[in-house]
Amino acid sequence: MKIVVCVKQTPDTAATLTVVGGVASWGDAPLVLNPWDEYAVEQALRTKEAHGGSVTAMSLGPQAAKESLKQALAMGCDEAILISDPALERADSLLASAALAAAIKRIDAPDIVFFGKAAVDTDTEVTGPQVARRLGWPSLNLVAAISELDPAAKTITVERLLEEGRQLVRSPLPAVVSVVKEINEPRYPSFMGIRKASKAEIPIWSASDIGLQPVPEPALTWPEVIAPVRAEQSCEFVSGETPQQQAAALVERLIEEKLI
Amino acid sequence: MLLVYIDHFGGKPPVAAWEALGAGSLFVTGSDLKAVVMGSGVEALAGEAIAHGAHSVLLADDDRLKEFRPEVYADGLSQIIRQSGADIVLFPTTSRARELAALVAVDLDTGITPDAIQLVRQNGAIVATRPIYAGKLLTTEVNLARRPQLLTVRGRSFPAPDSDPTRSGEIARIELGLAQPRTEVLGYKQSGGGVSLSDAAIIVSGGRGVANNPALHPPPELTNEKEQEIWRAREGFKLVGELAGVLGAAVGASRAAVDAGYIPYAHQVGQTGKVVSPDLYIACGISGAIQHLAGMRTAKTIVAINKDADAPIFKLARFGVVGDLHQILPALTSALRQRLGK
Numbered sequence: 022m023k024i025v026v027c028v029k030q031t032p033d034t035a036a037t038l039t040v041v042g043g044v045a046s047w048g049d050a051p052l053v054l055n056p057w058d059e060y061a062v063e064q065a066l067r068t069k070e071a072h073g074g075s076v077t078a079m080s081l082g083p084q085a086a087k088e089s090l091k092q093a094l095a096m097g098c099d100e101a102i103l104i105s106d107p108a109l110e111r112a113d114s115l116l117a118s119a120a121l122a123a124a125i126k127r128i129d130a131p132d133i134v135f136f137g138k139a140a141v142d143t144d145t146e147v148t149g150p151q152v153a154r155r156l157g158w159p160s161l162n163l164v165a166a167i168s169e170l171d172p173a174a175k176t177i178t179v180e181r182l183l184e185e186g187r188q189l190v191r192s193p194l195p196a197v198v199s200v201v202k203e204i205n206e207p208r209y210p211s212f213m214g215i216r217k218a219s220k221a222e223i224p225i226w227s228a229s230d231i232g233l234q235p236v237p238e239p240a241l242t243w244p245e246v247i248a249p250v251r252a253e254q255s256c257e258f259v260s261g262e263t264p265q266q267q268a269a270a271l272v273e274r275l276i277e278e279k280l281i
Numbered sequence: 282m283l284l285v286y287i288d289h290f291g292g293k294p295p296v297a298a299w300e301a302l303g304a305g306s307l308f309v310t311g312s313d314l315k316a317v318v319m320g321s322g323v324e325a326l327a328g329e330a331i332a333h334g335a336h337s338v339l340l341a342d343d344d345r346l347k348e349f350r351p352e353v354y355a356d357g358l359s360q361i362i363r364q365s366g367a368d369i370v371l372f373p374t375t376s377r378a379r380e381l382a383a384l385v386a387v388d389l390d391t392g393i394t395p396d397a398i399q400l401v402r403q404n405g406a407i408v409a410t411r412p413i414y415a416g417k418l419l420t421t422e423v424n425l426a427r428r429p430q431l432l433t434v435r436g437r438s439f440p441a442p443d444s445d446p447t448r449s450g451e452i453a454r455i456e457l458g459l460a461q462p463r464t465e466v467l468g469y470k471q472s473g474g475g476v477s478l479s480d481a482a483i484i485v486s487g488g489r490g491v492a493n494n495p496a497l498h499p500p501p502e503l504t505n506e507k508e509q510e511i512w513r514a515r516e517g518f519k520l521v522g523e524l525a526g527v528l529g530a531a532v533g534a535s536r537a538a539v540d541a542g543y544i545p546y547a548h549q550v551g552q553t554g555k556v557v558s559p560d561l562y563i564a565c566g567i568s569g570a571i572q573h574l575a576g577m578r579t580a581k582t583i584v585a586i587n588k589d590a591d592a593p594i595f596k597l598a599r600f601g602v603v604g605d606l607h608q609i610l611p612a613l614t615s616a617l618r619q620r621l622g623k
């Protein structure tokens with residue numbers, strides 16, 4: 022099977038975010054492979070291990086995003102491609118999905134493309150579905166399990182995690198599958214994997230390399246980034262000698278404040 | 282013209298659908314609040330939309346829309362939007378509607394702003410405010426040049442209008458040209474889903490501390506330590522569930538509790554779980570790691586129960602109880618039963 026996994030580089034989830042010069046700043050916090058994408062990479066690797074084939078990791082981002090692709094290689098992906106172009110720097114999801122779809126089309130006959138549910142920086146949760154729409158493939162979003170995959174018949178059956186329960190869906194391949202955390206436990210990169218990744222040459226595709234010329238204008242702009250102010254909260258500790266007294270005191274306060 | 286997409290599951294809308302209608306009503310003058318209802322056998326829902334304040338409804342009632350298949354719904358909704366000439370389309374931020382909006386944005390070559398918590402109109406465009414970096418920052422976002430503007434509004438950010446069955450309005454039926462669907466919905470499994478954290482006004486959450494009750498002795502057939510821990514945790518989550526029961530609350534969890542197998546992932550609150558903003562959030566045996574706080578910091582009031590008075594969760598909490606949750610929770614449940622007469 023020809024498997025593609027799309028990944029993004031994001032600030033570590035433990036980073037403290039501030040606004041510097043009108044844009045988000047994470048100070049010197051490390052940049053990491055977007056945590057949701059670890060599940061996507063893992064699922065891509067498991068799919069290859071079960072059915073054969075190869076896994077291509079693909080990222081859209083600045084040159085520094087190579088580091089995240091190296092992590093995907095270290096986990097076991099066969100090759101990596103970085104789409105990078107100054108004209109794509111302020112891409113919204115409409116433009117990002119156009120670039121990713123254009124790049125995927127240049128890969129010979131992919132059977133399946135994996136995404137993580139969201140990127141922890143922009144939190145849009147729409148890029149995977151939008152890439153599917155652009156490719157004209159089914160979008161299988163919020164996938165918590167793959168119950169069947171038949172490369173010969175080119176079909177896949179997945180469980181989608183919706184508010185009301187798990188929806189079972191059968192789809193033809195190729196398809197775009199966006200995964201949630203429950204689907205697997207991502208592996209750590211192996212020592213050999215890290216060595217291989219450190220030597221890997223990662224090709225860079227520009228907007229014209231993927232045929233996105235001229236680059237369309239993004240639809241969205243972000244006039245202002247704001248650090249939310251949360252009124253300094255001083256915690257009121259309820260007192261009591263016994264758990265019963267503490268509980269009673271808390272209930273009184275919650276009722277007084279009309280919270281219940 | 283403004284359209285509001287009414288999301289539903291088998292004809293039943295989440296509260297968020299009416300909240301989106303409420304958000305829409307802020308931007309219409311006169312009687313121009315239009316709702317879109319799609320599905321099979323959903324005429325009653327169109328009536329409910331009128332009762333909730335829609336002045337008219339575009340109704341696509343079609344057998345082929347019986348199951349929610351994003352690609353089929355997107356085909357239909359894109360046609361409806363094109364025909365209506367709408368320049369703003371609002372959706373609730375539900376799993377279904379968010380994806381649908383994303384697909385429609387591609388069809389109509391326009392922007393999609395998901396999860397808005399605030400909307401204002403400026404110079405003819407809607408400027409939305411939305412959380413980024415799991416709510417550590419907010420950004421304004423605007424689609425200046427392309428129409429329609431597509432936005433999904435976060436649950437509990439806009440008031441849901443009251444239902445008034447005496448309201449009347451026109452229901453216009455629409456015929457759609459739909460391609461043969463390629464995906465097939467085989468059915469539903471309830472396990473692991475069915476947790477509506479986003480709509481809940483009160484959430485009681487448990488963390489790793491829920492398993493920490495050495496006084497509790499597991500049945501002798503459980504010899505393995507991990508099994509004993511999970512058994513203890515499940516007993517602990519019963520206490521969380523009972524408190525949630527008296528409060529009419531939903532049950533949440535930290536990632537540590539989910540990863541340890543105490544409770545299914547659908548309950549996880551935080552950066553890699555659900556982002557929630559209830560009126561009241563009660564954190565039991567949760568330390569308050571930054572990734573957990575990201576998912577619940579916008580709760581109006583936070584109560585923390587933790588045996589460690591220095592736990593970071595207390596920094597965000599309005600009320601704190603320092604103690605063993607295994608003793609506090611049953612006491613709290615029975616005190617509430619008495620006071621609330623339940």
Ligand SMILES: Cc1cc2nc3c(=O)[nH]c(=O)nc-3n(C[C@H](O)[C@H](O)[C@H](O)COP(=O)(O)OP(=O)(O)OC[C@H]3O[C@@H](n4cnc5c(N)ncnc54)[C@H](O)[C@@H]3O)c2cc1C
Pocket residue numbers: 034056487488489490491493494534535536537538549550551552553554555565566567568569570571572573576586587588589592604605606607
């Ligand atoms: C990429 C990434 C994403 C993450 N996403 C999430 C996420 O979405 N959600 C999330 O929650 N975490 C997330 N985490 C994990 C997060 O960093 C913490 O590890 C996790 O939140 C800790 O859970 P906890 O508070 O239950 O456990 P702990 O940190 O172990 O805290 C347990 C608390 O229980 C208290 N306690 C123990 N026994 C008792 C008792 N008997 N009575 C009362 N109190 C007791 C202790 O004092 C302690 O404060 C993420 C981490 C990473 C790296």
